[in-house]
Amino acid sequence: MVRLTRVQQQARTRASVLTAAREEFADHGYAAAKVDRIAERAELTRGAVYSNFPGKRALYLAVLIDLVEQGRPAEPAPASTADALAAFARTWLERLPLVGDSAAGGRLQLRSLDGVVDGPVPAQVARLEALLLATALERRDPARQVRLADLVLTLLDGAGHRAATAPGAGDPFDVAHACRHLAGIDLADTWSPPHLPFVAAARTCADAWTPPEDLVDEISGTEVTPADGVVVVLGASRLGAAEEAVRSAGPGERVMIAAVTDDPAETGRLVRLRVTDLMACLRRVFPPGTWEGLRLVLDDDGLVASAIGVADPGDETEAAVRVRDGVIVARAAGRGAGHAAGKVAS
Template sequence: MPRLTRAQRQELTRDAVLRAAGHEFAAHGYQDAKIDRIAARADLTRGAVYSNFPSKRALYLAVLLDLLEHDTSPGRQNSLAGALGAFVRVWLERLPLAGDPPAAARLRLRSLAGVFEDDLGRATLAQVARLEGVLLGLALEQFPDEEEAGGQGTPGGGTAPRGGEAGGRDPRGEAAEGRALRGWEPGQFRRPGESPGRFAREEAARGRRVRLAELVLTLLAGACQLAERAPGFGDPFDVIQASRHLAGLDLDDEWAPPYLDFTGAARQVWEPWRPPDGVRDELTGRPVDLGTDGVIVVLGTQRLEAAEEAVRAARPDDQVTVVVATADPAELGRLVRLRVGDLAGCLRVLEVGVPLRLVLDEDLAVTSAVLGRAGGDGRGEDGRGEDGRGEDGRDGRGRVDHGRGDHGRGDHGRDDDGRGDDGRDDHGRDDHGSGDNGRVVGVGRPPDGGPEPDELEIAIRIHNGEIIARAEGRGAAHAVAEVRP
């Protein structure tokens, strides 16, 4: 029998931990699960568990990610009501079966009850929920309402969807009309203090359905919460039918954030653009070429709602890429990947795309490239020169070194050092060496007192392999997306 490589042994260990953890969480739930029992079931030491997953929370999120699967067989829908019904039906497949044990039911529901109780975790959940509303809203904007569908509100009737990868209307098409009202010319930059205008932004977001999407997600969150706390209550088919009726609501949805009147203009620059490779779109799973012309927006986990700024301001043929930055890929990064992956799986039933690509920048390589820094965010004090990385802290692929071990994580907090099964030591720190905010010490720390990775909002416009405009801070995504090469 051939001898396994180190990487193969690590993969087998990780799989064993995930299987054991799945059994433990299904039997006892998140709160009562014990790392010692997981290690024993996997026939590993406690230290081996922590060397693969730095906390119980990170391990729970990894188990939920492993469970993601959706049946997207119904195919294309022809109206807004049909799209809502199809999306909700796929979402409700997670509802537990009759007779499921409570802990197994919570796992099936992808429940996060009691998992993120700290301030940073709750704030991140709120931002992720807003991002979900934007993504679902952008998808729903591609379907005709009842009048446009000729009254055919059921699958098989009416007209085809109006945009995305399936063809037709792009949600940004009306944004171009709004920009025409502002009199933009190619290459023109807004002068400092010049406001884009609230009326123009309202025009740019005409036909917006983000509020409808948020209402649908609220309905689904309530259905899942009742399924967890009052099993058997309600009929899922009633929820599906109710969601279809939401298509007829007039929610007076508008998008005109008042702070955009006070944001500065993007700076005109001419800088070389050297993006890292090996990144993928969390919505489609496809590789992403960051070298193409378009807008790239780096958003920390506390600024995810700003993704809509870039989409509304961009012209229809712009390639918009949203890059999510975090100093805590094991927990906050997995949370974003779980929730976005879950939503993307449900959206596939609609057979339309959304006009953006979403990248999770776990090693902050893209963030460093956008900032124009040579990887200074995350390298160790010694610059990691002896392990093949240069003084800028990057490896051969341009990725930033965060001082992680062979498993992609640091050696902090991995073995029997007196921590309890909740993953905290006597000082109340999480088992990965971070404080209650869940951040890994020494990872992605900003130099010179700059913003934390989770609080970033940076945008650049790429044209012919160069950065031609950039902006930072609140409103940056909108300011850069307005620039015309």
Template sequence: MVRLNRAQQQERTRASVLVAAREEFAEYGYADAKVDRIAERAELTRGAVYSNFTGKRSLYLAVLTAAAEQARAAAGPPPASPADAEQALGAFARVWLERLPLAGDTPSHGHLQLRSLSGVLTGEPAREALAELARFEALLLALAIELHGTLRPGTVRRAQLALTLLHGTASLAESAPGVGDPFDIARAAGHLAATPLTEDAAPPHLPYVAPASATRTDWQPPRDLVDELTGLPVDLAEDGVVTVLGVRRLSAAADMLHSARPDDALTCVVVTGDPAGTGRLARLRIVDQVACLQRVFAPADLPRLRIVLDDSGTVPAAIGLDPADDLAEAALRCRDGLITARAEGRGAGHAAAVHSVRDDRRP
């Protein structure tokens, strides 16, 4: 008889709870699901469930995240990237729309299939986090459809519009499955690439951001960090800019992207003070977006922004920040294995990105 160690036993328990929770949510929906029934399905005590998950919302987000991670793992590389922005938006929409429930699906199963958050998120922190994640998803999509180019005027707005169309379609499908032709919607999303929109102006606060503080500090960044887009290891000491952002400040990644040098390695480290809540929400939405992007774009054409999901707070702790802050905003410029500049507060990514090589030499 094989004896499991404590970590293996906990992993097995978590897996059993997730299977049971998915069955419960598929049968009863989020609102009517019960943790006690989930424990019964998993043949565990209620206490065993709560020792691994903080509550029903945490369980639901974990079930959706597991589905998104499975979709990412199953996604093979596309034969080639789309030829232009119209094809890219259309292809992305077709992949995204595969989650729409069929007309015969039950409402509860359709809710899961859509990875819907309707009625799940309550309170301003969670709503703010979702809004920031939506902006971040649009930024990632915009970077991808430019196919390694510089963001052109209006690209981020077109990406936001395309995602609004897709999420609106999903919302309708929850109450009226089968309404609307997914192929028509995908074509409409593609046509948004040519829609004239106002420019994506640089954030208005950037001219007023205080300069980064020059330094020459040795540091040993945490190891075993992985880029969610490529699955490759991330070395934060590589020449470039590292922005550390709480889930409720994710849209500030645009500050770094607007100001970075073409040869900079750019990394966004996502941190949270609530790993089971906003942290799991961030993982769900980012992994889901990445899974779609990976099915549309060749690896070389994915956004050059590296994304690290740091649920444990190791990166902020390494640079002296509070690791439990959903509103964190700090940035480093690294060169030759040293931290040569650091900034905190609004516009930190911009301040670190524009810090000059001449400033790097200051003691």
């Protein structure tokens, strides 16, 4: 008889809970799903479910993350911005439920968060998503593409909301075609946040730098260690400030964004779901190296935050350092920290 180790047993229990939860959410939707029924489906106790997940919301987010991480093959590299937007839209729209799918199952397939989360974090994550798509588009056209990216994501999100209430409604090919044509719209996009001239300059220093190891870059999906460049720690309610560091850093410079939260079980999973879902689509469309120099770490354990001296990271955290030759040479904290650190000469 094979005896499982404690770690193996925990992994098996977690997998059983996720499978049972996926069935429960598909049958009843998020609001009507019951943790007791999930435990019964998994042939476990209610306590076993809660030992792995603190509540129904955290479990729902974990199920959605599990769906995203299953992955699909990449598409051929697009030849133009219009082609790239159409290809991205096609990959995103594969999640749309079909006629005959149940409403609850369709919302699960759509990774719908309606009625699950609220507050300022989803809007901040949306700004980060627009930046990630825009950064890919800007490899072809150096003009700022954030407004275009946000418009495309808004259109796709709207298609998802409609499909959630009426599975099979709308034609995904029409939506993808519309996204292609959005590339031809002149949105007069510029980068000039009004508050940046009032951001205090970074404080120069010469502090020791011990970068954390075994971090996972959510953009490339590979392990990464912070190197010379700008390292920014942003709370979940400040993720929109990521663009300030990206725009302020010099050409070709490395920028690492570390996302932190004081609620890893729910807010942390929300950020992870949205980022991994988007990047799963983007990596199928854009070639490796598209986001060269930009790294995104979900710093649930606060390793990056601790390394730059943030003692108690939370949703409102905004702090940054510039690293040169393995030494922290500048520090900034508060609104505009990424911009201030990025402006320090490399």
